Amino acid sequence: MFHALYKAIDVFLVIFVLLVSFSVYSGDEPIDLFSLTLEELMELEVDTGNLVKKSIKNSPSAITIITQEQISTTPARNLIDLLESYVPGLLVTQNGATGSTLVIRGMGVRHFQTLLLVNGKPVNQKSFQGSMVELRNWDMGDIQKIEVVRGPGSVTHGPGAITGVINIITKQALNHMGLKASVGYNHGYDSKSLNVSYGTEISNANVFMYASVVDTAGSDDFRIFQAKSNGLFGYKGGDVFNDLDDNPLQGYYGDYKGDPQVKLYLDIDFSEQWRFWSRYNNSGQLKTATQRELQGRMQDRRMFQSRYYIFTLENSQVITDSLEIDSLLSFDSEDYLDTAERDTSLAPTHPLNRRYGFSEDELYFRSTLNYQATEFLSLAGAVEWSYDTISAPWGESANSFLARAGGQAFISENSIYQGDGSGGTIRPSRVAKLTNGWSTNTYSLATEINYQFSSDLSTIISGRIDKNDQTDYMISPRIAFVYQASDRNTLKASWQRSLRMNTMMELYWLEINDRMDEADPEHSTTHEISFHRQHSEHLYFAITGYHNKSEIFSWNGSNLNLLGVIKAYGIEPEMSYRTDSFSFGINHSFFELIDWDFKLKQNDGSATQFISYSDMFYKRDYLTQTSTGNSLNDWANQHTKLWFDYKINDHWLIHVDARIIWQYEYGNDLYAMYENAYAEVDTNALSASELMEYNDNKALLAAVKQTVQDKDIYGKDIRLNASLTWQVFGSESTQLTLYGQNLVDFTANKRQKRNFTANVLPVSGWIEEPRAIGLKLKHEF
Numbered sequence: 001m002f003h004a005l006y007k008a009i010d011v012f013l014v015i016f017v018l019l020v021s022f023s024v025y026s027g028d029e030p031i032d033l034f035s036l037t038l039e040e041l042m043e044l045e046v047d048t049g050n051l052v053k054k055s056i057k058n059s060p061s062a063i064t065i066i067t068q069e070q071i072s073t074t075p076a077r078n079l080i081d082l083l084e085s086y087v088p089g090l091l092v093t094q095n096g097a098t099g100s101t102l103v104i105r106g107m108g109v110r111h112f113q114t115l116l117l118v119n120g121k122p123v124n125q126k127s128f129q130g131s132m133v134e135l136r137n138w139d140m141g142d143i144q145k146i147e148v149v150r151g152p153g154s155v156t157h158g159p160g161a162i163t164g165v166i167n168i169i170t171k172q173a174l175n176h177m178g179l180k181a182s183v184g185y186n187h188g189y190d191s192k193s194l195n196v197s198y199g200t201e202i203s204n205a206n207v208f209m210y211a212s213v214v215d216t217a218g219s220d221d222f223r224i225f226q227a228k229s230n231g232l233f234g235y236k237g238g239d240v241f242n243d244l245d246d247n248p249l250q251g252y253y254g255d256y257k258g259d260p261q262v263k264l265y266l267d268i269d270f271s272e273q274w275r276f277w278s279r280y281n282n283s284g285q286l287k288t289a290t291q292r293e294l295q296g297r298m299q300d301r302r303m304f305q306s307r308y309y310i311f312t313l314e315n316s317q318v319i320t321d322s323l324e325i326d327s328l329l330s331f332d333s334e335d336y337l338d339t340a341e342r343d344t345s346l347a348p349t350h351p352l353n354r355r356y357g358f359s360e361d362e363l364y365f366r367s368t369l370n371y372q373a374t375e376f377l378s379l380a381g382a383v384e385w386s387y388d389t390i391s392a393p394w395g396e397s398a399n400s401f402l403a404r405a406g407g408q409a410f411i412s413e414n415s416i417y418q419g420d421g422s423g424g425t426i427r428p429s430r431v432a433k434l435t436n437g438w439s440t441n442t443y444s445l446a447t448e449i450n451y452q453f454s455s456d457l458s459t460i461i462s463g464r465i466d467k468n469d470q471t472d473y474m475i476s477p478r479i480a481f482v483y484q485a486s487d488r489n490t491l492k493a494s495w496q497r498s499l500r501m502n503t504m505m506e507l508y509w510l511e512i513n514d515r516m517d518e519a520d521p522e523h524s525t526t527h528e529i530s531f532h533r534q535h536s537e538h539l540y541f542a543i544t545g546y547h548n549k550s551e552i553f554s555w556n557g558s559n560l561n562l563l564g565v566i567k568a569y570g571i572e573p574e575m576s577y578r579t580d581s582f583s584f585g586i587n588h589s590f591f592e593l594i595d596w597d598f599k600l601k602q603n604d605g606s607a608t609q610f611i612s613y614s615d616m617f618y619k620r621d622y623l624t625q626t627s628t629g630n631s632l633n634d635w636a637n638q639h640t641k642l643w644f645d646y647k648i649n650d651h652w653l654i655h656v657d658a659r660i661i662w663q664y665e666y667g668n669d670l671y672a673m674y675e676n677a678y679a680e681v682d683t684n685a686l687s688a689s690e691l692m693e694y695n696d697n698k699a700l701l702a703a704v705k706q707t708v709q710d711k712d713i714y715g716k717d718i719r720l721n722a723s724l725t726w727q728v729f730g731s732e733s734t735q736l737t738l739y740g741q742n743l744v745d746f747t748a749n750k751r752q753k754r755n756f757t758a759n760v761l762p763v764s765g766w767i768e769e770p771r772a773i774g775l776k777l778k779h780e781f
Contacts, residue, residue, distance in 0.1 A: 037537040037538065037578060038534070038537060038538060038539070038540045038576055038577075038578045039534055039536075039537040039540075040537075041056070041065070042055065042056050042057045042532075042534060042540065043055045043056075043057065044056065044065075046059060046063055046065070046147050047119075047120050047147060047167060047169065048061075048063065048117070048120075048147040048148075048149055048153070048156075048157075048165055048167040049061035049063060049147075049149045049153055049156060049165065050156055050448065050460070050462075051156060051368055051370070051380035051381075051382055051446060051447075051448040051462070052370055052378065052380045052448060052450065057490055057532060057534075058458075058482055058490075060460050060478070060480030060481075060482060060492055060494045061149045061150075061151065061153065061494075062149065062150040062151055062528065062530060062544045062546075062572070063147060063148065063149055063150070064086060064087045064088065064147075064148040064150060065145060065146070065147055065148075066082060066083070066086050066087075066145060066146040066148070067145055068143070068144055068145055069645070070082075070086065070643075071140050071143055071145075071146070073645060073653070073655040073723050073725065073737070074086075074643075074655065074657060074721070074723070075657075075721040075722065075723055075739040075740060075741040075772075075774070076140075076721075076741075077138055077186075077189070077253060077741070077772075078135060078136050078137060078138050078140070078283075079134060079135045079136075079137070079140060079143075079146070079166075079168070080092055080100045080102065080135050080136065081741075082140070082146070083102065083146070083148065083166070084659065085641065085643065085657050085659065085721070086585075086641065086643070086657075087104075087148050087150065087641075088150060088544075088572040088574060088587040088588070088589050088641065089104055089105045089150055089570060089572055089589040089591070090102060090103070090104050090148075090150070090164070091103045091635065091636060091639065091661070092751070093108075093634045093751070093752050093753070093754065094288060094751050094752065094753045094754070094767055095110075095754060099136070099285055099287060099288070099304075100136075102114055102131075102135075102163075102164075103163075103634060103635060104150060104151075104163040104164040105150065105151065105163060105164075105546070105548065105568075105570055105589075105591065106548075106566070106568055106570075106591055106593070106632045106635050107162065107163040107524075107548075107550060107566070108163055109552070109554075109611075110129060110130055111124075111129050111130035111131040111132060112124065112125075112128075112129065112130030112131070112160060112500065112503060113130070113160070113162045113163045113500055113522075114130065114131050114160075114161070114162075114163050114164050114165070114166065115131065115153065115154075115157050115158070115160045115161035115164070115165045115166070116130075116131035116133070116134065116135070116166050116168075117157065117165065117166065117167040117168065118134065118167075118168045118170065118279070118310070119167075119168070119169060119170055119277065119312070119314075120167060120328070121310070121312055121328060121330055121332075121364065122157065122158065122160075122364075123308065123310065123332065123334075124160055125306070125334055125336065125360060126360060126362075126388055126503065126504050127336075127358060127360045127388075127390050127403065127503055127504040127505055128336070128356065128358075128403070128503055128504075128505055129306075129336070130160065131166065132283075132306040132334070132336070133281065133283065133306055133307070133308045133334060134168060134281065134283070135283070136283035136285055136306070137214070137261050137263055137281050137282075137283040138191065138193065138214040138216060138261055139193060139195055139212040139214050139261065139263050141182060141195045141197065141210070141212060142170055142171055142195075142197065142210040142212075142263065142265045142279075143168055143169070143170060143171070144169045144170060144171045144172070144175075145169045146166065146167065146168055146169065147166075147167040147169065148164060148165070148166050148167070149161075149164055149165040149167075150164055150544075150572070151163070151164060151526055151528060151546060152164075152496055152498030152524055152526050153165035153498065154464065154476040154498040154499055154500070155446070155462045155463065155464050155476040155477065155478040155496055155498065156446065156448075156462065156464070158384070158444060158464065158466055159466050159474055159476075159499055159500055159501035159521060160500050160501065161498060161500075162498050162499070162500045162522065162524045162550065170265065170267065170277070170279070171197075171208060171210070171267070172206065172208055172267050172269060173199040173200065173201075173206035173207050173208035173267060173268075173269060174206050174269065176197065176199045176208055177199040177200065177201075178198070178199060178200075178780060178781065179196075179197070179198050179780070179781040180196070180197045180198075180778065180779070180780045180781070181194075181195070181196045181197075181778070181779055181781070182194070182195050182196075182776060182777065182778040182779070183776070183777050184774060184775060184776040184777070185774060185775055186216075186772055186773075186774035187772065187773050187774060188219050188221065188741070188770050188771060188772025188773060188774070189216050189217070189218060189219045189252070189253055189254075189770075189772055190216065190217040190218070190219070190251075191214060191215065191216035191217070191253075191774075192214070192215045192216075193212065193213070193214040193215075193776075194212065194213055194214075195210065195211065195212035195213075195263075196210070196211055196212075197209065197210045197211075198210075204270075204271075205268055205269060205270045205271075206268070206269040207266075207267070207268050207269075208265075208266070208267040208268075209265070209266055209267075210263070210264070210265040210266075211262075211263065211264050211265075212261075212262070212263045213260050213261070213262050213263075214260060214261045215255065215260040215261075216251075216253060216254055216255050216260075216261070217251055217254055217255075217258075218250070218251020218252050218253050218254025218255070218286055219251060219252040219253065219770045219772070220249065220251060220252070221770040221771075222249070222252045222767060222768055222769055222770045223235050223236075223237075223767070223768040224236040224237070224249065224288055224753075224765065224766075224767050224768075225713075225765050225766050225767075225768070226241075226245060226763075226764075226765040227704045227761075227762065227763065227764045227765060228241070228761075228763060229756075229758075229759035229760070229761050229762070229763050230761070231696070231697060231700035231761055233700075233703070233704050233707065236249060236290055237249045237290060244290055244292055245290055246290075247290040247291045247292060247293075247298065248290065248291050248298060249289075249290055249291070250286045250287065250288070250289050250290065250291055250300045250301075250302065250303075251286055251300070252286075252288065252767075252769075252770070253285060253286070254285070254286040254300070255284055255285065255286070256282075256284020256285060256286065256303045256304065256305040256337075256349075257284065257303065257305070257348075257349050259282070259284060259305075261281070261282055261283055261284070262280070262281065262282055263279070263280065263281040264279065264280045264281070265277075265278070265279040265280075266278045266279070272316070273315055273316055273317060274313075274314070274315055275313075275314040275315075276311075276312065276313050276314070277312050277314075278309070278310060278311045278312065279309065279310055280307070280308070280309040280310075281307065281308070282305065282306070282307030283305075283306055283307070284303065284304065284305035284306065284307070284337075285303065285304060285305075286300055286302070286303045287302040287303055287304065288753075288767055289301065289302040292341055292344070293344065294341060294344050294345075294346070294347070294348055295344070295345060295346070295347065299347075299348050300348060301339065301340075301341040301348045301353075302339060302340060302341075303338075303339050303348070303349070304336070304337060304338040304339070305335070305336070305337045306334065306335075306336050307334070307335050307394075308332055308333060308334035308335070309332065309333055310330060310331070310332035310333075311330060311331050311332070312328060312329070312330035313328070313329050313330070314326070314327070314328050315327045315328075321372075322371060322372040322373070323369070323370070323371050323372075324369070324370045325367060325368070325369050325370075326367070326368045326370070327365075327366065327367040327368070328364075328365070328366045328367075329364070329365050330362075330363075330364045330365075331361070331362070331363050331364070332361070332362050332364070333359060333360070333361045333362075333394070334359065334360045335359045335393050335394040336356060336357075336358055336359070336360070336393075337349070337354060337356065337357050337393060338354060338355045338356040338357075339353050339354055339355065340353065340354070340355040341353050342423060342424030343423040343424045346424070350424075351396075351400045351402075351416055351424075352416060352417070352423060352424030352425070353424055354402055354424075355402075355404075356402055356403065356404065357392070357393045357396075357400055357401065357402040358390055358391065358392065358393060358401060358402065358403050358437070359390070359391055359392065359393050359394050360388065360389070360390050360504075361388070361389045361391070362386055362387065362388045362389075363386065363387045364384070364385070364386045364387075365384065365385050365386075366382060366383070366384045366385075367382065367383055368380060368381070368382040369381050369382070375452075376451060376452040376453075377449075377450070377451050377452070378449075378450040379447075379448070379449055379450075380447065380448040380449075380450075381445075381446065381447045381448075382444075382445070382446040382447075383444065383445055383446075384442075384443070384444035384445075384446070385441070385442070385443055385444070386441070386442045387439065387440075387441050388439065388440055388441075388442070388504065389437060389438070389439040390403060390437045390438060390439075390504055390505075391436060391437035392412075392436070392437070398412040398414070398415075398436040398437075399412050399414045399415050399416050400415075400416060401415070401435075401436060401437060402415075402417060403505050404505065405432065405503075405505035405506050405508070405509035405555070406432065406506070406509045406513075406555060406559070406560070407430070407555070408430055408431060408432035408509070409426050409430055409431055409432060410431075410432050410433055410435055410437075410505070410508070411426060411431060411434060411435075412434060412435065412436045413434045413436075415434070418431075432509055432512065432513075433512050438504075438508055440468055440469045440470060440504060440507070441468070441469050442466060442467070442468045442469075443466070443467045444464065444465065444466045444467075445464070445465050446462070446463070446464040446465075447462065447463055447464075448460065448461070448462045449461045449462075455484075456483060456484045456485070457481065457482070457483050457484075458481070458482050459479070459480065459481050459482075460478070460479070460480040460481075460482070461478070461479050461480075462477070462478040462479075462480075462496075463475070463476065463477045463478070464476045464477075466501070468501060468507070470507040470508070470510070470511050470516065470519060471501060471502075471507065471519055471521070472519075472520075474499055474501060474521050475497075475499075476496070476497060476498055476499055477496065477497055478494060478495065478496035478497075479494065479495055479496075480492065480493065480494035480495075480496075481493050481494070487534075488533055488534050488535065489531070489532070489533050489534075490531070490532040490533075491529075491530070491531055491532075492528075492529065492530045492531075492532070493528070493529045493530075494526075494527075494528050494529075495525075495526070495527050495528075496525075496526055497523060497524070497525050497526075498523070498524050498525075498526065499521040499522060499523050499524070500521055500522040500524075501521045502519060502521065502522075502553070502560065506555070506560055507519055510560060515560075518559070518560045518561075519560075522550075522551045522552070522553050523550075523551050524548060524549065524550040524551065525548070525549045525550075526546060526547070526548050526549075527546065527547045528544065528545070528546040528547075529544070529545050529546075530542060530543065530544040530545070531543050538577055538578055538579055539575075539576070539577050540574075540575070540576045540577075541573075541574070541575050541576075542573070542574045542575075543571065543572070543573040543574070544571070544572045544573075544574075545569070545570070545571050545572075546569060546570050546572075547567075547568070547569045548566065548567070548568050548569070548570075549565065549566070549567050550565065550566045550568075551564075551565055552564050552565070552566060552611055554609075561599075561600055562599050562600075563598070563599060563600055563609055563611065564596060564597050564598045564599045564600070564609065564611060564615070565595075565596075565597045565599065566593070566595075566596055566611070566612075566632070567593075567594040567595040567596075567597075568591060568592060568593050568594055568632075569591075569592055569594060570589065570590060570591040570592070571589075571590045572587060572588070572589050572590075573587065573588050574586070574587040575587070580647075581646065581647040582644070582645070582646050582647070583644065583645045583646075584642070584643065584644035584645075585642065585643055585644075586640070586641070586642040586643075587640070587641050587642075588638070588639070588640045588641075589638065589639050589640075590637065590638055591632075591635070591636075591637045591638070592637065593612065593614065593630050593631055593632055593637075595614075596611060596612040596614045596615045596632070597615060598611075598615040598616070601615065601616075601617050602617075603617075604619070605617050605618050605619030605624060606618075606619070608625070608757065608758055610633055610754070610755065610756060610757065611632065611633060612629075612631065612632050612633055612666070613625075613627070613628045613629050613631075613633070613666065613669045613670060613673050613757075614627055614628065614629055614630050614631065614669070615627050616628065616673065618757070618758075620758065620759060620760055621690075621760055622681050622686060622690055622694060622760075623674075623677045623678065623681065623760045624677055624680065625673055625674070625677050625757060626673070626676065626677065626680075628669050628672050628673035628676060629665065629666070629668065629669030629672065629673070630669075631665035631666045631669055632666060633666045633670075633754075633755060634666070634752060634754060634755070635664075635666065636661045636662065636663060636664050636665070636717075637662075637663070637665055638661075638662040638663070639659065639660060639661045639662065640659070640660040640662070641657070641658070641659050641660075642657070642658050643655070643656065643657035643658070644656055644657075650727065650730070651726060651727045651730055652724070652725070652726055652727075653724070653725040654722070654723070654724050654725075655722060655723045655724075655725070656720070656721070656722045657720075657721050657722075658718065658719060658720050658721070659717075659718070659719045660716065660717070660718050660719075661716065661717040661718075662716060663714065663715055663716065664713075664714040664715075664717075664752060665714075666714075666755075667708065667713065667714025667764075668714060670755060670757070670762055670764065671701070671705045671708070671762075673757070674701055674757075674761075674762055675701070675705075678694075678697075678698050678701065681694060697760055697761055700761060701761060701762075704761075704762075704764075708764075711748065712747065713748075713750060713766055715747070716746075716747055717747050717749075717750055718744075718746035718747050719742060719746075719749060720742070720743045720744045720746070721739070721740065721741045721742070721743060722739065722740055722743060723737055723738065723739035723740070724737070724738045724739075725737045732780075733779060733780040733781070734777075734778070734779045734780075735777070735778045735779075736775070736776070736777050736778075737775065737776040737777075737778075738773075738774075738775055739773070739774050739775075739776070740771065740772065740773045740774075741771070741772045741774075742769055742770065742771045742772065743771060745771070748768045749768060749769040749770075749771070750766045750767065750768055750769070751766060751767040751768075751769055752766050753765040753766055753767065
């Protein structure tokens with residue numbers, strides 16, 4: 001363990017020295033690249049992680065800020081790419097249901113363990129998937145910055161913030177006056193984009209309007225490798241599998257049903273007290289799958305669409321010099337569709353070819369009171385209420401409503417899905433309840449006490465209580481200390497217990513089946529300590545250590561269970577350097593699994609799981625899988641991220657960012673577990689047919705493993721992206737950017753897919769992503 005840690009530190013220091021060397025010799029006279037120094041950036045107040053705004057330096061949470069400059073210069077398809085480029089301890093894996101999935105500090109089975117905010121307003125899909133909207137939209141031109149809390153945040157933002165909180169802060173008219181337009185083309189994905197913004201003052205109100213459209217056919221220059229449980233393995237879209245996987249691939253990152261992604265945004269600042277904002281976006285996407293013959297021709301068959309709109313009114317009232325009240329009232333609605341071809345005579349997006357089809361509405365109110373009681377004591381309290389309704393998709397009648405939980409479906413009494421289970425219908429035994437939908441209330445109360453013991457030491461004591469109609473009281477406490485050792489050095493320590501409420505579909509299923517005793521939320525307990533040094537106005541260093549004990553819940557087909565408990569610790573060092581003409585940053589994530597306790601493991605070997613192979617006992621036919629290794633699946637224990645921006649002169653700016661995953665340890669554990677299982681089989685006890693199958697499968701396992709080793713699939717994964725920006729002919733109003741993603745094929749640019757081990761051969765695979773080159777032209781009128 002310590003050898004791996006020392007190795008990680010060595011790697012980190014080597015890269016740091018190289019970057020410092022580059023910065024020393026990168027230019028002569030410094031010229032203004034950023035308006036703020038690193039020291040000033042650390043003093044900026046953030047909206048995320050606390051009830052009261054705090055500077056990054058004084059916030060008890062581990063916070064990463066992605067600036068507007070980084071959003072503009074980084075080659076990223078969407079926000080998920082952007083987060084992966086900068087946030088320590090964040091990785092992205094491929095999920096067959098929703099494409100890219102965020103994993104933070106080893107956690108992220110689905111997106112419901114991460115909480116997504118827009119201007120502080122939660123926009124998670126509560127019914128099913130969690131943080132879906134915004135993340136997959138290709139256009140990011142309306143975003144001012146992104147604040148990311150690494151680690152839990154339910155004490156401030158509510159149930160669901162177990163692994164992290166992502167707060168998207170949008171632009172406002174005050175800083176973005178005038179008419180601006182941008183066009184772009186990404187050749188690798190055949191993606192065409194246009195956005196227009198306009199900021200002005202109307203009747204003493206500052207108004208900002210934004211609209212964009214992105215039309216993406218998707219890339220055909222990528223590959224999907226798949227190893228199946230039947231022993232067949234190879235690249236999809238060829239002639240290996242003799243089934244649907246031999247069909248042509250769907251376009252990688254192509255739009256849902258060919259419909260372009262659209263974003264609309266309006267922000268009105270009436271005064272210092274009142275603000276109204278509203279936005280709409282859709283981010284439908286094709287899944288990583290093959291096409292199928294539908295209606296007599298090859299068509300895309302697996303895709304999902306997530307779109308939403310929101311209207312929000314904010315008010316800030318300064319009652320006295322020491323008392324302020326901030327309130328927010330909003331209404332939002334999300335529409336979610338997920339397809340899976342059931343009837344080949346129908347169009348791929350026909351309602352009978354859906355896995356899910358529903359909308360979710362939320363009426364939301366929050367009011368926060370901040371009171372500065374004395375010079376040393378400040379208090380904050382917040383009340384929240386949300387009313388959530390799940391019903392049929394937008395613009396459709398109740399008979400197309402389709403939701404699922406516990407292996408059963410919720411459909412209406414006159415549903416098109418009622419039937420015998422064929423052609424996209426659902427047989428009666430698989431129906432949980434006939435309903436047009438349902439509604440629930442959630443009531444929340446949060447408090448925060450800030451006490452300054454001395455000029456150097458302060459404490460923050462926080463707590464939150466949430467109560468849903470279908471749950472007991474859910475409590476999230478936190479205590480934190482911030483010690484200002486000197487003007488340059490800050491030490492922080494915190495303890496907190498966070499939680500995730502089960503989804504609306506799960507809770508309703510438990511309620512109608514009289515099993516609310518199983519409705520307890522997931523809990524995670526985190527200890528965190530960090531040291532921050534502002535070495536100078538140009539150089540900043542921080543190191544964060546954490547220990548997590550986290551529950552994992554799952555459905556086994558008919559029950560909601562505590563699957564197991566993860567115990568782990570991690571270390572995240574960060575460094576940043578910034579001058580007027582040069583900026584670079586680097587961070588590293590080291591993670592160590594202490595223990596995975598598989599709570600549902602059975603003595604007869606009848607239960608399996610896909611969290612970690614370190615606690616396994618599963619029997620399938622003649623094979624017995626036993627505990628192997630000490631790693632989490634779909635995770636890498638060490639990964640490094642680095643970037644730099646260099647302004648060559650007044651007209652040219654270059655950006656480079658890289659991500660290095662040093663090894664996917666679970667891949668070695670996967671094949672070692674299977675090799676051990678085959679080695680332990682008593683072949684003398686097998687029948688002749690079983691022995692033949694055993695020998696065939698053992699040979700297939702060896703062949704797949706050899707292919708994986710030859711391609712070094714679970715070894716290093718290195719990505720390199722870059723952009724070059726030109727102020728056209730010295731014009732301050734016109735800017736042309738050439739950018740590239742996955743520029744160098746160091747390691748096949750592989751993206752891991754989820755692995756499954758429920759059979760005598762493992763199911764594993766990966767995606768080899770394409771190189772993509774694009775252009776963006778911006779003009780300010």
